[in-house]
Amino acid sequence: MDILRISDLRIGFTVHGFSRDVVKGVSLRVPAGKTVALVGESGSGKSVISQAIMGLLPRAGAITGGEILFRDPLAPDTVVDIAALPPEGPGIRQLRGGRIGMIFQEPMSSLSPIHTIGNQIEEALLLHRPMPKPEARGLIEAMLKRVGFKNPQRAFGLYPFELSGGLRQRAMLAMALICQPALLIADEPTTALDVTIQAQVLDLMRDLQAEMGMAILLITHDLGVVANMADEVVVIFHGEIMERGPVEGIFRHPRHPYLKALLKASPHFDMQEGERLVALREARPRPAVARAAPAPAPRADDTPLLRVRHLRKTYVTGSRSFFGKGTLTTVKAVDDVSFDIRRGECLGLVGESGCGKTTVSKIVMRAITANSGEVVFDDGRERCDVLTLQGEALRSFRQRVQMIFQDPVSSLSPRMTVMNILREPLVIHDRGGPAEQRERVKALMQDVGLDVRYLNRYPHSFSGGQRQRIGIARALALDPELIICDEPVSALDVSVQAQILNLLKDLQAERGLTFLFISHNLAVVNYMADRIAVMANGRIVELAPRHVLFNNPVHPYTKALLRSVPFADLDRKLDFKLAAPTGASDDRQWGDAFRSGPDDAALTQLPLGDGHYVLARPNADARELVP
Amino acid sequence: MLLRYILKRILIMIPTLIVTSALIFTVINLPEGDYFETLAAEMQAQGEKADMSRIEFLKKEYGFDRPPLERYVRWVAGLLQGDMGYSFEYQRPVREIVGDRLLLTMIVSFATILFTWIVAFPIGIYSATHQYSWGDYGLTFLGLIGLAVPHFLLALVFMYFANIWFGTSIGGLVDPQYLNQPMSWAKLRSVLEHLWIPVIIIGAGGTAGMIRALRANLLDELQKQYYVTARAKGLPPGRALRKYPLRMSLNFFISDIGDILPSIVSGAEIVAIVLSLQTTGPLLIRALQSQDMYLAGSFLMFLSFLTVIGVLISDIALAFLDPRIRLQGTATK
Numbered sequence: 001m002d003i004l005r006i007s008d009l010r011i012g013f014t015v016h017g018f019s020r021d022v023v024k025g026v027s028l029r030v031p032a033g034k035t036v037a038l039v040g041e042s043g044s045g046k047s048v049i050s051q052a053i054m055g056l057l058p059r060a061g062a063i064t065g066g067e068i069l070f071r072d073p074l075a076p077d078t079v080v081d082i083a084a085l086p087p088e089g090p091g092i093r094q095l096r097g098g099r100i101g102m103i104f105q106e107p108m109s110s111l112s113p114i115h116t117i118g119n120q121i122e123e124a125l126l127l128h129r130p131m132p133k134p135e136a137r138g139l140i141e142a143m144l145k146r147v148g149f150k151n152p153q154r155a156f157g158l159y160p161f162e163l164s165g166g167l168r169q170r171a172m173l174a175m176a177l178i179c180q181p182a183l184l185i186a187d188e189p190t191t192a193l194d195v196t197i198q199a200q201v202l203d204l205m206r207d208l209q210a211e212m213g214m215a216i217l218l219i220t221h222d223l224g225v226v227a228n229m230a231d232e233v234v235v236i237f238h239g240e241i242m243e244r245g246p247v248e249g250i251f252r253h254p255r256h257p258y259l260k261a262l263l264k265a266s267p268h269f270d271m272q273e274g275e276r277l278v279a280l281r282e283a284r285p286r287p288a289v290a291r292a293a294p295a296p297a298p299r300a301d302d303t304p305l306l307r308v309r310h311l312r313k314t315y316v317t318g319s320r321s322f323f324g325k326g327t328l329t330t331v332k333a334v335d336d337v338s339f340d341i342r343r344g345e346c347l348g349l350v351g352e353s354g355c356g357k358t359t360v361s362k363i364v365m366r367a368i369t370a371n372s373g374e375v376v377f378d379d380g381r382e383r384c385d386v387l388t389l390q391g392e393a394l395r396s397f398r399q400r401v402q403m404i405f406q407d408p409v410s411s412l413s414p415r416m417t418v419m420n421i422l423r424e425p426l427v428i429h430d431r432g433g434p435a436e437q438r439e440r441v442k443a444l445m446q447d448v449g450l451d452v453r454y455l456n457r458y459p460h461s462f463s464g465g466q467r468q469r470i471g472i473a474r475a476l477a478l479d480p481e482l483i484i485c486d487e488p489v490s491a492l493d494v495s496v497q498a499q500i501l502n503l504l505k506d507l508q509a510e511r512g513l514t515f516l517f518i519s520h521n522l523a524v525v526n527y528m529a530d531r532i533a534v535m536a537n538g539r540i541v542e543l544a545p546r547h548v549l550f551n552n553p554v555h556p557y558t559k560a561l562l563r564s565v566p567f568a569d570l571d572r573k574l575d576f577k578l579a580a581p582t583g584a585s586d587d588r589q590w591g592d593a594f595r596s597g598p599d600d601a602a603l604t605q606l607p608l609g610d611g612h613y614v615l616a617r618p619n620a621d622a623r624e625l626v627p
Numbered sequence: 628m629l630l631r632y633i634l635k636r637i638l639i640m641i642p643t644l645i646v647t648s649a650l651i652f653t654v655i656n657l658p659e660g661d662y663f664e665t666l667a668a669e670m671q672a673q674g675e676k677a678d679m680s681r682i683e684f685l686k687k688e689y690g691f692d693r694p695p696l697e698r699y700v701r702w703v704a705g706l707l708q709g710d711m712g713y714s715f716e717y718q719r720p721v722r723e724i725v726g727d728r729l730l731l732t733m734i735v736s737f738a739t740i741l742f743t744w745i746v747a748f749p750i751g752i753y754s755a756t757h758q759y760s761w762g763d764y765g766l767t768f769l770g771l772i773g774l775a776v777p778h779f780l781l782a783l784v785f786m787y788f789a790n791i792w793f794g795t796s797i798g799g800l801v802d803p804q805y806l807n808q809p810m811s812w813a814k815l816r817s818v819l820e821h822l823w824i825p826v827i828i829i830g831a832g833g834t835a836g837m838i839r840a841l842r843a844n845l846l847d848e849l850q851k852q853y854y855v856t857a858r859a860k861g862l863p864p865g866r867a868l869r870k871y872p873l874r875m876s877l878n879f880f881i882s883d884i885g886d887i888l889p890s891i892v893s894g895a896e897i898v899a900i901v902l903s904l905q906t907t908g909p910l911l912i913r914a915l916q917s918q919d920m921y922l923a924g925s926f927l928m929f930l931s932f933l934t935v936i937g938v939l940i941s942d943i944a945l946a947f948l949d950p951r952i953r954l955q956g957t958a959t960k
Contacts, residue, residue: 054859088864097861109852112871114949123870124860159950175860 003073003183003215004030004053009066009083011048011057011239022048024239025066030183032073035209035216037230037247039223039262041493042464045239046219050185053082053217054102055092072099073182073213098128101176105188107168111160117144117171118156121178128179140178147174147204165353166197173204180212187219194352194520199564202229203576221493223266224566227251228574235259251570265498266568267527269550276502277527280495283469283503284449303378304340305514306364306482311337311373313359333359334370335538338605341482343380346508346515348529348546350522350561356538357518361484363387364516365401366394377401379481399429402475406487408467412459418445418470419455425477444473448503465496472503476511484516489524501527522565526550531611534558541594543605544612554614556590593617629946629953636942640935647931648706652699655920655927661691662715662918689713702921706928712921716914721925725907729929730810731818732906735829738822742830743837744880751841752873758846766838773835781828782901789824828898837880844879848872878949884941 011023023045030036040046051057053068068082085092096102104110112120121140122133131139137156144152147170160168169189176184186205190198202225209216218229226233227247234244235256243256254260264278313334334356341347349357362368364375366386375386379400389397402425405411412421422441431437442452448469459467468488475483485504489497501524507513519525525532526546533543534557542555553559566574593616596603605613663682690698705712711721750770754763802821805814848854849872857867899908907926914923946953 056855056858093861093863095861096859102856102859104852104856106852110856112853112857112875113951114874115870116950123857123862127861159954161951162954172856175856 001032001071001073001076002029003032003071004217005069005071006049006053007067007069009049009052009068010064011045011052011061012064013058013061015060021064022061022239023052026236026239026241027066028234028241028244030215030217031232032182032215033209033213034231035218035229036232036234037218037220037226038234038236039220039226040236041221041495043238044236046236047187049236050102050187050217050219053185054096054100055082055085055087056096057087070095070100070183074099094128097124097176097181098179099181100183100185101179101181102185102187103169103172103176103189105191107165107172107192108160110172111168111175113160116157116159117163117175118158121171121175124175125178140174143174143178144171146208147171147177148200165193166201169193169197169201170204173201173208177208177212177214181214183215183217184209185217185219188221189218190225191220191222195522195564196352196560198225199566199574199576202566202574205229206576222566223263223494223568227568227570228566228576235262248570251568262494263568265495267498267501267523268567268569269523269526269565271527273547276505277498279499279502281499282449283465283499284446302342303380305343305378306341306516307374307376307378308340308360308364309338309374309376311360311363311375312371313356313363313368314371332538334363337373337535337538337540339533339540339543341514341516343481344508344512344514345530346517346528348525348532349516349518349535350520350525350532351535352520352561355535357535358486360535361403361486361516361518365403365484366398377482395429399425399478400480401482401484402478402480404468404471404475404483404485404488407491408464408471409459409491411471412467414459417456417458418450421459421470422455422474422477425474429478431478440477444476447476447507448473463496464492465499468492468496468500469503472500472507476507479511480513482514482516484518486518487520488517490519490521497524504528522561534561539603539615540605541615542613544608545610548610548612552612554608554612555616556594560589632946632953633943636939640939643935644931647935648703648928649699651924651927651931652695652702655915655918655924656695658918662920663691665918666715685715689715702924706925711925711929714914714919714922716917716919716922721922724910724922725926725929728907728910731904732908734818735822735825735904735906738826739830739833742826743834746830747834747837747841751838752845752868754838754842755845755849756868758842763842767842770835770838773831774839776831778828778832778898779901781831782825782898785824785828786902825898825902825904828902840879841876844876845872848875851875874948878945881941881944881948884937884944 006029007027009023009026010021012019012021014020026045026049028036028038038046038049048057048061051061052063053070057063063083066083070080070082072078072080080091080095082092082095111117118137118140121143122136125131125136125140126133141152141156144155149155149167149170155171160171163171184205189205190201193201205216206229208214216229218225220226230247232245233247233250235242235250235258237258242258243250243254250259251263254263261278261280265280267277311334312332315331315333316329337356337360339347349360351357359368363370363373364386366389370387373387377384377386377397377400384393384397386397416424419438419441422444423437426432426437426440432440441455445452445455450466450469450473454462459470462470468491472488488504489500492500504515505528508515515528517525517528519528529546531543531545532549533540534549534555535541536557542549542553542558544552549558550562553562564574594603594614596617602618603615604618606616606618607613663686667679667682686692690701702712709722711725713719714721714724717724750766754766757763802817805811805817849868851872854867854872857871858864862870898904899906900912903909911923911926913919914926
C-alpha cells in the first residue's frame with residue numbers, strides 16, 4: 001500500500017509578477033514502512049515538493065496542477081488529496097504534525113530558542129492528542145529517552161541552545177514522531193552534522209522506522225546517505241524526475257546521464273592517484289599544456305614553507321559575575337599543535353566541528369592570537385616568525401597568505417561589484433596603477449573561468465559556485481604563496497563541488513601554490529590533499545600521507561571517522577552500530593595507548609615511519625599500534 | 628541565577644547614577660555666573676537698585692561661596708534624603724513646585740506609552756502578516772506621516788481645528804478651576820478628559836516608529852525556520868504567530884522601555900509649551916534659562932533616574948522572557 005502517491009504535481013512561483021514553474025509534473029510514491037529518497041541539487045525543487053506535502057508552500061508559491069494523495073494506514077479506506085485542501089484549513093492541520101511529521105536541515109534554527117524542548121514537544125502532542133499534562137509528560141520523556149537523551153527528566157526542561165547539534169536533531173525527531181505519524185519527511189536531516197553524528201542520527205531514524213512502521217521521505221543531495229538509507233530512489237533535476245526505482249537498480253545501473261554524471265562528480269575513497277573528478281561543467285577549459293609554473297626559487301635543502309610548533313590557544317567561557325569572579329571554564333581550543341607544510345603541497349586538516357581546525361588557520365593568518373607556540377613562514381628568500389610580526393612586516397606578510405572561505409554568500413560584500421572586490425587587495429597593498437590593477441583583475445577572472453563582462457555585476461547575480469570562484473580569484477589577487485581553504489566546498493552542490501575542486505587543483509599545479517585545506521569531508525580531503533592531519537579535541541591525533549591514512553589508520557578517532565562516512569556504494573554499506581557508538585572524539589573510547597594515563601604520561605607524536613605520526617603514549621610499542 | 632542577575636543589574640545602577648549626577652552638575656555649572664548674578668543683572672537692567680548685601684547673604688546661605696565639589700556633594704547628599712533643593716526663582720522647595728507637575732507628567736507619559744503600544748501592536752502585526760498588501764501600504768503611509776510631522780506642528784493643527792470645529796480650547800491638562808487644587812476624583816476626571824489630545828500628539832511619532840520596527844522585526848522572525856516547524860506541527864497560524872515570532876520580536880520592545888521613558892518625557896516638552904500643559908517640561912526649560920540650578924539639576928536627575936529604572940525593568944523583563952539572557956554565560960575571546 002502506498003501512503004503517499006503524488007501524480008503530475010505542478011508548482012508555480014510568482015515573483016515580481018512573473019510566474020515560473022518550479023515543479024513540472026512530478027509523480028512519485030512512498031510505500032508504507034519504506035524509505036524513499038528524493039535526490040537533487042539545490043534549486044531542483046525537492047524541498048518545494050516537501051513543503052507542498054505539508055501544505056507549507058511560501059506565499060509566492062501555489063500548486064497549479066496534479067494531486068497529492070495521502071492514505072492513512074489507520075483509515076485505509078479514505079484518501080485525502082492534500083493538493084485540494086485549503087492551505088490553512090483544519091483538514092491539513094490535522095495531518096501536519098499528527099499524521100505527517102517533518103524534520104529539517106538546521107537543528108539550530110528549527111527549534112525555538114526561547115522555549116524548552118519539552119514545551120515544544122508537548123505542544124505538538126497535545127495539539128493532536130489531548131490528554132492530561134502529567135500523562136503527556138510521561139510520553140514525552142519516554143520518547144526523549146528513545147531518541148537518545150540519557151536523562152529525559154532533565155532534558156525536558158532544557159533549551160535548544162544548551163544542546164549540541166546532534167542532540168538538537170534528536171529533539172527534533174522526538175517532536176516529529178511524538179504523535180506516531182504515518183509518514184516522516186526528513187529534509188536534509190544530517191547535512192549540517194558531523195559524519196559520526198550523522199551516522200548516529202541516521203541509525204536512530206532507521207531503528208525508529210522499524211519500531212513504528214512509518215514511511216520516510218528522505219530529501220538529500222548526498223548519494224552516500226541515499227545508498228545507506230533508501231529502499232527507493234527518485235532523482236529530480238530542475239523540477240522534473242530524471243529517474244526513479246529501487247535503490248539497487250539506481251546505483252548498479254544508472255541510466256539517465258544526469259545521475260551518471262552526479263555519481264562521477266562525487267569524490268570517493270577508491271580514486272586512483274591522479275584520477276580526476278568529472279564535473280558536470282568545468283569552470284574553464286583545461287589548458288592543454290599546463291602553463292609553466294612560476295618556478296619557486298630552487299632550493300637545495302627542504303625547508304618547509306610553514307612550520308608550526310607547539311601552538312596553544314585557550315578560550316575562557318562561563319558566567320562572569322560583575323566583580324570578576326564566577327564559574328569560568330577554560331577550553332583548550334588548540335593544544336600543542338605542530339605540523340609542517342611543504343612548498344607546493346596540499347596539507348589536509350580534518351576533524352569534526354569544534355576540534356580547533358579553524359582556530360589553527362586563524363592563528364596562522366594572525367586573525368587571532370595564540371597563547372604560545374611558534375609559526376615560521378619561510379618562502380626561500382626570507383624567514384619570518386609570524387606570531388611576532390608587527391606593523392609593516394605584518395602588512396607585507398599578509399599578502400603572502402590568503403584565505404578562501406566556506407560561505408560564498410557572506411564572504412563577498414553585497415555592496416561591491418566584482419571589479420571592486422577583486423581590486424580591493426591590490427589597492428590595499430598598493431600594487432600598480434589603476435589601469436594595471438584593472439588588467440590584473442581581468443586576468444584573474446579568466447583564471448577562474450569567469451567572463452570579464454561580469455566585472456560590473458554584484459555578487460547576488462552569481463550562483464554559489466560562481467561566487468566561490470570570485471572568492472578564489474580574490475585569494476589569488478596578491479599572488480600568495482600559501483592559501484588557506486576553510487571548508488571551501490561544503491556549502492556547494494556535488495556537481496559544483498567537483499568543479500571548484502578541479503579548479504583549485506589546476507591552479508595549484510599552474511602556480512605552484514601551497515594549500516592548507518580544512519574540511520570535515522574526508523572524501524574531499526582525500527581528493528585534494530597530499531598529506532592529512534586529523535584533529536580531535538584541539539590536538540593533532542594522526543598525521544600521514546593520504547594513502548597511508550586511508551589504508552592504514554592507527555588512531556581510534558581516525559578509524560571512527562572513516563567508519564562513519566557513508567559511501568555511495570551498495571556493497572559497502574555503513575555498519576551503523578559499529579560506526580560511532582558514542583561521540584568519536586570522546587577519548588574514553590580510545591584505548592589506553594592513546595590517552596594520557598593516570599601516571600600523567602604525556603602523549604607524543606610517535607613516528608610509525610613513512611611520514612606517519614600518531615598521538616600516543618611514548619612507551620607504547622609502535623608495533624602494537626599498527627592495526 | 629536570576630536573582631544574581633537582578634542584583635548585578637541593580638549594582639550597576641549606582642555608578643551610572645553617580646556619573647550622570649556629576650555630568651548634570653558640571654553642565655549646569657558650565658555657563659558663566661550663577662542664578663544670583665543673573666538676578667542682579669536683571670534687577671539692574673530694570674533700574675532697581677540691587678541689594679548686593681542680600682545677594683551676598685543668599686550666596687552664602689546656599690553655599691555658593693564654597694568650591695563646586697563641596698556643593699556637588701551636598702546636593703547629592705540632599706537628593707539621597709529626598710531633598711531636591713530649593714528653587715531660587717520660585718522661592719520654594721523644588722519638591723513643592725515639581726510635585727504636582729511630576730504626577731501629571733507621569734500620567735501623560737504612561738498614557739502615551741499605553742496608547743503607542745495599543746495602536747502599534749495590531750497594526751504592526753497586520754502589516755507584517757499582510758506584507759505588500761493595500762492595507763500594509765495604507766497603514767505604512769499613515770505611519771510615515773505621523774513620523775514626519777513635528778509634534779509641535781501637530782499640536783498647533785489640533786488646537787486650530789478644535790477651536791474652529793468645537794469652539795473649545797484644548798490647552799492645558801485640567802480645567803482652570805482645578806489648577807493648584809489637591810488631587811480629587813473631579814480633578815482626575817478633568818485630567819482624563821483633557822488627556823487624549825496630548826497623548827495622541829505626543830504618541831503619534833512613537834507609534835509610527837514602533838509600527839515600522841515591529842513590522843520589520845516580525846517579518847524577519849516570520850522567515851525563521853522555527854516558525855515553519857511550529858506550523859509543521861499543525862498549529863493554527865494565529866497561535867503559531869503569537870507563541871513564536873511575536874514573542875521573539877518582543878525582545879526589541881522590552882529593551883526599548885529604557886529609551887521610551889525619557890524620550891517621551893523630553894519629547895513632550897515643546898508640545899507641553901504649545902498646549903500649555905502643566906507638566907514638568909515648561910518648568911525645566913524655564914529653570915535652565917534662568918540658571919535656577921537646584922530646580923534644573925534635581926529635575927534632570929529625576930529624569931535620569933527614570934531612565935535607569937526603565938533600563939532595569941527592561942533588563943529584568945528580558946531575562947524573564949528570554950532564557951538565552953538568563954542562562955548563557957559570557958564568553959571571552
